[in-house]
Amino acid sequence: QPKLRLPPRPFPSLPLLGDVVHFREYRRTLSLDSLRKMLGPIFTLYVGNMPIIYVTSAALAREALIEKGALFAARPRLPTNPIFNKNFRTISSATYGHHWRIMRRNLVQEMMSISKIRSFKTIRQKVVDDLFVHIATESRQDGGFVSLYPNLRMAMFQLLLVICFGFEFSQDAAQQVSSLIDEMLKMALGSLLNFFPLLRVFSGNRRKQLLPIRAREVQMHVSHIEKRKELAKLGELVAGSYLETLLHMDAGTNLSTEDLVSLCTEFLVGGIDTTVTRFEWAMACLIADPQIQDKLYAKIHDRVGDRHVEETDLPNLPYLQAVVKETLRLHPPGHVLGDFDIPTNAIIQFHIVSMSRDDTIWDEPLKFKPERFLVSDVDITGTKQVKMIPFGAGSRICPGLGLASIHLELLIACLVQKFSWTNVSGNPLDLAEKQVFTIRLKTPLRVLVQERVTG
Numbered sequence: 001q002p003k004l005r006l007p008p009r010p011f012p013s014l015p016l017l018g019d020v021v022h023f024r025e026y027r028r029t030l031s032l033d034s035l036r037k038m039l040g041p042i043f044t045l046y047v048g049n050m051p052i053i054y055v056t057s058a059a060l061a062r063e064a065l066i067e068k069g070a071l072f073a074a075r076p077r078l079p080t081n082p083i084f085n086k087n088f089r090t091i092s093s094a095t096y097g098h099h100w101r102i103m104r105r106n107l108v109q110e111m112m113s114i115s116k117i118r119s120f121k122t123i124r125q126k127v128v129d130d131l132f133v134h135i136a137t138e139s140r141q142d143g144g145f146v147s148l149y150p151n152l153r154m155a156m157f158q159l160l161l162v163i164c165f166g167f168e169f170s171q172d173a174a175q176q177v178s179s180l181i182d183e184m185l186k187m188a189l190g191s192l193l194n195f196f197p198l199l200r201v202f203s204g205n206r207r208k209q210l211l212p213i214r215a216r217e218v219q220m221h222v223s224h225i226e227k228r229k230e231l232a233k234l235g236e237l238v239a240g241s242y243l244e245t246l247l248h249m250d251a252g253t254n255l256s257t258e259d260l261v262s263l264c265t266e267f268l269v270g271g272i273d274t275t276v277t278r279f280e281w282a283m284a285c286l287i288a289d290p291q292i293q294d295k296l297y298a299k300i301h302d303r304v305g306d307r308h309v310e311e312t313d314l315p316n317l318p319y320l321q322a323v324v325k326e327t328l329r330l331h332p333p334g335h336v337l338g339d340f341d342i343p344t345n346a347i348i349q350f351h352i353v354s355m356s357r358d359d360t361i362w363d364e365p366l367k368f369k370p371e372r373f374l375v376s377d378v379d380i381t382g383t384k385q386v387k388m389i390p391f392g393a394g395s396r397i398c399p400g401l402g403l404a405s406i407h408l409e410l411l412i413a414c415l416v417q418k419f420s421w422t423n424v425s426g427n428p429l430d431l432a433e434k435q436v437f438t439i440r441l442k443t444p445l446r447v448l449v450q451e452r453v454t455g
């Protein structure tokens with residue numbers, strides 16, 4: 001192999017191990033941020049014999065993702081991927097090519113149009129009403145306290161399962177899907193096999209662990225597909241589900257039952273944890289700064305009065321939209337965006353928090369300040385400029401952006417309108433982060449809620 005001219009690196013790495021022995025040191029003293037200050041906006045770290053190139057500047061991200069988008073639209077074929085993604089047939093794992101294009105087009109055109117998103121309004125309202133009941137019941141039973149994350153996650157499962165399969169799930173059935181997806185995510189993420197080719201002699205063991213989980217996933221979703229068939233005969237389906245669009249796709253697409261299973265799981269994984277954890281961050285920031293929470297409540301009240309917030313109110317609530325954007329800026333779902341194949345065996349990662357917390361772009365970048373979005377119009381898709389790209393940018397930008405924005409805005413508006421949220425621990429709210437698929441709060445929110453008196 002010709003010697004690569006790679007971006008600078010902090011240490012000479014050890015044979016076979018790469019920089020891995022330095023990782024504890026990085027974590028203790030050298031954050032990626034300090035490496036950026038030391039080495040510049042692009043640098044290389046080695047894990048095993050694989051170079052990982054970190055891009056931390058908005059300008060370089062724009063050049064790569066927008067100006068040279070096609071080059072960065074590929075995805076690496078990591079050895080842990082094929083089982084859960086059915087040989088790279090899902091949208092997120094597919095190679096940039098024909099299959100990816102038609103599957104993505106189906107998702108965007110058939111599920112993400114404004115009219116389609118609105119068509120699920122009734123089910124969203126029902127999920128919000130059920131959530132109110134759960135929160136009120138839990139707070140009565142627990143001295144006014146509520147654990148937000150589990151309530152929110154269950155609500156989001158109930159919602160996305162209907163949009164995905166076209167019928168309502170009982171709490172138990174939704175819980176079963178949620179537990180299996182948790183198990184899959186734990187097994188699929190962060191495998192050392194991806195980075196240390198020598199360890200691949202052990203990949204047989206890993207397959208043995210993954211295959212039974214995959215078998216349960218297939219069995220579970222096949223039973224959902226069968227149930228959908230039965231309900232269709234009885235005329236009892238919610239029209240327009242994701243599964244329905246997949247079943248109506250051109251026969252030339254050749255989707256097998258296993259493909260359908262993987263695509264439905266992808267829809268749920270893509271749409272649930274990303275949104276729920278952003279929601280938890282938003283609430284944490286509103287609780288940590290009661291003045292912002294009060295201001296948001298007042299803006300909602302000014303606009304809608306004592307009736308419930310409805311989806312048609314959302315475009316008229318700019319401060320709510322600013323709260324959502326500020327949450328996505330300060331707490332995007334991951335610190336790095338995707339792994340992109342570039343020539344040779346290198347992986348390139350876009351370190352998106354470096355951009356959205358960059359003090360040359362943002363005034364007081366670490367402060368939660370929704371007002372910043374009221375004075376300037378920031379494009380969060382990266383099309384006009386890259387300042388923050390929580391949904392990615394370029395050809396592989398998140399296709400669920402519109403749906404996720406409605407879910408976040410609606411849930412925050414409804415919960416802030418209905419309840420006031422307080423931290424009564426006497427200590428400042430702990431906003432430390434941890435990564436579990438997405439970045440979430442290390443200490444889950446358990447806070448005091450009080451129903452607001454209206455009228």
Ligand code: HEM
Binds near residue numbers: 091392400404
């Ligand atoms: C707050 C919520 C969400 C955030 C922050 C988010 C963020 C992201 C990000 C950063 C990517 C990777 C982009 C890349 O690799 O360049 C992505 C991809 C994707 N997301 Fe989302 N997402 C959210 C909600 C959703 C929803 C609601 C759905 C669908 C129901 C969804 C489906 C997908 C899919 C299918 C991909 C793969 C796209 C491709 O590779 O072409 N996401 N998302």
